[in-house]
Amino acid sequence: MIRIRLLAATFCLLASSAAFAADLPRARPEEVGMSNERLARIGEVLKADIDAGRIPGAVVAIARHGRLVMFEAYGWRDKAAGVAMTTDTIFNIASMTKPMTTVGALMLYERGQLLIGDPLSKYFPKFANMRVAARDASGEPTAETVAADRQITVQDLMRHTSGIIYGGRGNTLVHKMVPAGSGDASREYDGVAFLDKLASAPLLYQPATVWDYGFGLDLLGLTIEKISGQTLEQYLKANVFTPLGMKDTGFSISPDQAARYAKPLPVDPDTGKPQARSPELTQPLKFECGGGCAASTASDYLQFAMMLMNEGRNGEARLLGPRTVAYMLSDQLGPHIRNLIGNADPTRADYGFGLGLAVRTTPGVVKMMGSVGQFSWPGASGTDWWADPKQELAVVYMSAAPGPVRWHYRQKINALVYQAIVD
Known part of the structure; x- marks a missing residue:
């Protein structure tokens, strides 16, 4: 039975990776200025932490210079049930909904x-x-x-x-x-x-x-x-999700998707408190909240991130004009606005803020690596993403780890990705 489950998981992994690779050309890390040896550290670190019970599992997608260099799944989609993580796993993305609404x-x-x-x-x-x-x-x-x-x-x-x-x-x-x-x-x-x-x-x-x-x-x-005159999901599906090929992104989990819906560890590894998915998207919401109620996959969200990094276009789909995207990604906080971003997310302390997401305004000071102009906004369910136009880099990290440990992994994944850039 276990062998059948693992074979099924392997098939899903290969199928979903192949489908995504068809949309985004793959590259060996060295072809885009990254080290395969250094990139492998991401898997080594995550596997050790998964074995130690820090997180249930994770999916990591990395693109550089418009080419996919990493798309891997680690650990468990549902550890308690013994279901392995696959790259097509669906996660609650919480506040990663905000940039899409914007x-x-x-x-x-x-x-x-x-x-x-x-x-x-x-x-x-x-x-x-x-x-x-x-x-x-x-x-x-x-x-x-x-x-x-x-x-x-x-x-x-x-x-x-x-x-x-x-x-x-x-x-x-x-x-x-x-x-x-x-x-x-x-x-x-x-x-x-x-x-x-x-x-x-x-x-x-x-x-x-x-x-x-x-x-x-x-x-x-x-x-x-x-x-x-539409619900938020209807509007975003027609104008954002479908044009970008984000087939598993929305505000509800259908019966067909339910088996791919990630669960956190039953107990938070730091606080000892029970954990569950929140909101539980297999149940209907009373309204589709644009601030934190969507679910998505790593491959779907990478398409969204690359659209913004490519000035509003991804493949044949143009969602916004370049000047509109530039305005969205510009710091909107003047000197007269008190900035409390660090209270909401310590890893984004000292960032500026554009429209719907944080923008990096300095090469130093902040707790993580990146270039001026880097933009992002993570999710409280344990997910994160960022795009760095100067490096032509887009990264999506998905994990069902909603406790304080999520701040640790935002910094850790950031360091592991940037140390792998060698050009």
Whole structure:
């Protein structure tokens, strides 16, 4: 029985690798300035950590100079059931949903249906007269409120400067008035109730004054639905997923896909607390949250990353114009905006932020290697990706490891990939 299962897993691995390779030409590492010997360290490190029970498994996809140099699966898709990882495994990607939602909105921007400076209240009038938590002498928010200095704009939603924060990332009175995060909101509220909940709570900050992680991209997703007359999944499937060949990306897991859906370890290796998929996408969401509710595969997401690195085009599909992509990937935080990115993700501390994703603005200072212009935004379920246009490098790392250990692997995979570049 075990032999049959392993043979089936091997067949799936070969089939999915072949299908992906047909879309993206393969190269030996040395042909694109990478060392095969050094690249092999990724597998050695991951296998040792999987054996030590640190993560269940992982899939790594690396492309350089437009050619695939690594596409490998390690460990277990479902360790408890003894199911091996394969390259076509589907993962919850959490906040890696955000850049895809942003691209969807920018496509409306290019069609003249949306403006970056549009107030959110243009689409949802209940956000027209928002209140902001007043501060006491020590700067802490109080139960008192003051009027917002200006309205929340689409740009604020895209760059996390709306003042609408995730409730699970603080203990203030404002945090306690809103859902913990995107996944929690999608399980508890439908779109209308979610909008009512956020519009009735005060903002934690005046708009456009502080970068703080929150529901901006979920609100952007609902704005896309309002403009397009489609659900977010319908819109993104027609305009992003299908054109890029992202056949396993969406906001639900079908019965046919369920066997390929990755599970985390039952218990977090650091905290000892139980772990489960969140959200559980085999069950319907109450609304398709653009901030964190999609699932995808490493090969699908690599197509998306390469589209952005190639200035809006991947193969025959052009989603955005080059100037729009350049604007998306430019730092949108001026000197007047307080940057709290490091509170949301310590590995992205000292990055700037574009529209829907982090952008690197300095060759040093930050905790990881990369070039100025590198862009990324990882997922709380244990997934990560980045693209480095200067190096013509795109990397996707997928693992069902949602605990604090995910920050460790973001740094570790970054180091292992860059040390393999030898030109």
